[in-house]
Amino acid sequence: MSLESEIVEITLRALSISGLAALVAAGIGLPIGVVLGMYKFRGRDAVTGVFRALMSMPTVALGLLLYLAFSRAGPLGFLELLYTPLALIIGQAILVIPIMISITSETIVSVDPSIRELSRTLGADERAAAASVLRESLGGVVLALSASFSRAISELGVALMLGGNIQGLTRILTTSIALETTRGEIALGLGLTVILLVLMVVFNLMLNQAEKRVRWWLWE
Amino acid sequence: MGVIELRDVTVDFDSTKALDRINIRAEPGEMLSLIGPNGAGKTTALRVMAGLLEPTKGEIFYNNERLSGADLIKLRKRSTLVFQKPAVFSTSVFKNVAYGLRVRDVSESEIEKRVKDALKQVELYTLKERFARNLSGGEQRRLCLAMGIVTEPEILYLDEPTAYLDSESTQIVEAVLKELNKEKRTTIVISTHNIMQAENLTRRAILIQNGTVQRTGLTSEILRDQLETLVFDDTTRNIFSGSAEFTNGLHSGMRLASIKLNDDVSIDAITDRDGKVTVRIPPEDIVVSLGSVLSSARNTLKGRVSDISLEDAMALLTVDVGVNLVAQITRSSLENLRVALDDEVDVTFKASSVRVY
Known part of the structure; x- marks a missing residue:
């Protein structure tokens, strides 16, 4: 396999593993974040504190x-x-779930309380009023997704320990960068680093664009 | 038209009593004001009346039907509270106004028409596609009013509807309220610490202080009896105590009196009251000139400018005529007059401009 095609394969693998990890984290973390942000209950501060610490x-x-x-x-x-892509997805998802929960709940808590009141006085029932609060939290949810994906794709510890950096199976961008650097292939390591950074920037720009469309759609 | 009534309502916030066994009733189609200083409990009373807050004790009646708990949604479907601090959704002006109609499952064609009408009423139609949070403070307040009226509520509650608004927005808001009350017979309840607004808009008022109703009655009577104790902020200017004496004159068929404000200053006013009175001279009714001008106004006083302050497009001139009179003129008038501190000027106002209580 040529170097170019191997780099493409590693990049695609990193994208799919971290993308799936961020999606799994969103699936689990968003509902928990919403509950923590929306409802007051005994022990909420303690739970929130634990998730913040785990970030x-x-x-x-x-x-x-x-x-x-x-x-x-x-x-x-x-x-x-162990040493499978699924282990990497699980590991990265567990790593970023606290980020997803904490940013989501904090965003919801910080939405102006008058938004809920406004919805209610305009005739919305409690459910519709809660939906208004969620709509106002969209920016924070997008930020949580962005931070989760960025953290997942840029982490090394979980990828090395659970994936083992096996060529063609669990080798991703960060493990490749570490490997090439220890081999003395600094230029290749730098090239992979540039790819990683470009991926993160492009992903976040796309997410910002998507947020605008989703925001518009949510108010239709 | 709707009737709302609070009976013996008490609201406790932790250990604080925000309302203490208050009784309020707004009659169908009336404009009622809740007056009182900041922190008196006016906003809490409005929130209870609008079904946003369940009282700790007491009863809420809507169109003579007792409501509580889950029933309060009925109240919210038929009435709307416009908050003092403008709250808008992070979307376009149009979609903000459409929200109340969408939660009522109104058809899109009807939404289009009603939103357009509401935005035209508050003079915001040209801004319908703008992001609501990019509007100025005054425009956001008008937007909130449009959001409130588009659902055609039976009762409209407004919390300090014109606080911190410029004069243009104030005029628009007051005109919309008057029209709504006159044309659609909407019951309107406003809370205000601006007693002049209460006088201008509402026939009946309820004075609330420290969470209790102190007095209920005609706005003019409450002002007449308690004007000086009802001045809650410095936006109410030119209020003086004086002594009225009938002058044997008639002005447009009305009784003319001379009111002595102190040993040096007397003014003419139209009133049928004698003896001790309180007067208010609206700053916007006072004309300032350099040298005397020939006019039909009965009151012309000479004095020196003791203060000039600027507020948006307006200027406030304080003129010492023996008492400090505040005149409101436009900035361009101030520039044309070229008046400066300590200049001698004439102030002129009609006898009919003087409000006597």
Whole structure:
């Protein structure tokens, strides 16, 4: 396989693994973030605090914990996920779920309380009023998605520990950069870094455009 | 037209009593004002009446039907509260106004028509595609009014409808309210600490202080009896105590009196009252000139300019004529007059401009 096609393959793999991880995180984290942001209940501050703390979880620490869980002797060893792309998706999703939850809930909490009141006084029932608050939170939800994807695609610890950087299977951009640098292939490492940065910038620009369209559509 | 009534309503916020056993009734098609200082409980009363806040104790009646808990949505479907602080959704002006109709499942063609009418009423139709949050403060307030009236509520509540508004927006808002009340017989309840607005807009008023109703009655009577204690901010100017004496004169068939404000200053006013009175001279009714001008106005006083302050497109001149009179003129008039501090000027106003309480 030529170097160019290998780089393309690694890039596509990184995109699909981190993209899926961010989607899984959104599927789990968004509803939890909405509940934490919308409803007051006993212990909410404690739960919010835990998720905030987990946002800064060191990737190697998470990688190690998941490695122990997925290894043959571990409690989830029977799933035989270690060193597979699925393990990477699960690991990255777990890494970014707290980001998704924290940013979503914080955004909802900080929506002007008068938006809910405004909806209610204009005749909306509680459900429609809550939907108005969610619409106003769209910017924060997009930010949470952006931060989650960016964190997933740029992390190294989980990818190395759970994926093992296996060529053609679990090698992604960050593990390749680390590998090429240790091999002394600095130019190649730098090239891969540029690809990674461009991907992140392009993804966020696309997300911004999508936000405008979605915002317009939501108010139709 | 709708009738709203609060009976013995109490609202507690933690340990604070925001309202204490208040009774308020707005009759069908009337314009009622809740007057009182900031923090008196006016906004809380409006929120209860609009079905946004369930009282701790007491009863709410709407068209003589008792409502509570889940029924309050009925109240919200038939009445709307326009908040003091403008709240708008982050979308276009048009879609903001359409919101109340969409939650009522009104057809798109009807929405188009009614939104257009509402925006034209508040003079915002040309801005219908603009992002609502990019409008100026005054325009946002007018937008909120359009959002409130587009659903054609039976009762419209407004919390300090013109606070911090420029004079142009104030005039538009007041005109819309008067028209709505006259043409559609919408019951309108406003809360205001601007007693002059209460006098201008409403026949009946309820004075609220410290969460309790202090007095209910004709706005003019409340102002007559308690004007000086009802001045809650410095936007109310030119209020003086004086002594009225009948002058044997008639002005346009009305009784003319001379009112002595102090040993040096007396003014003419149309009133049938004698003895101790309180007067107000609206700043916008006072003409300022350099040197005397020939006019039909009965009051011309000489004085020196003691203060000049600028507010948006307007200027406020304080003239010491023995009492400090504030005159409101446009900035361009101020520039044309070329008047400066300590200049001697004449102030002129009609006897009919003087409000006597």
